[in-house]
Amino acid sequence: MSSLNAVTVTAYCYVLECQARTDLSNAPACSYYVGSTSNVNMRIAQHFNGSAARFTQAFKPIRVTELDVTPRLTAQEVLAFENETTLRYMERMMTENPDKPDAWRAVAGGSYCKIDQSMPHELRRRLSRPASTKSVS
Secondary structure, three states: OOOOOOOOEEEEEEEEEEOOOOOOOOOOOOEEEEEEEOOHHHHHHHHHHOOOOHHHHHOOEEEEEEEEEEEEOOHHHHHHHHHHHHHHHHHHHHHHOOOOOOHHHHEEEOOEOOOOOOOOHHHHHHHOOOHHHOOOO
16 A cells, blocks of 8 residues: 555544443453544543443443554554454453453453453453463553
């Protein structure tokens, strides 16, 4: 693709710490929502006033825990980054809550926003790696 045809999308990827998922038995103490937008102030305000994603309507945001501003070339790159961030948080929740097999459900974002979804294949693959090769931040 020539640089003349490339359109840079400035997308903010953000992570919101939210209230615990009270619909899960043995839920972690909090949940996380991962999103992306070109207008971060407006979108985060929508989450906090209850007019955004179903997840943050059900489990109210408490604070912004991460904000990434990186120019990306396509909407697909934005979604890929949002998915990677979501999977990283799901993996982290499983690592931090080994006694809670559904801890990953306390994270939603990107392609993984259904509240009643089954465990993503990619997360299953990551969790099956030996501990020494996992990269949890």
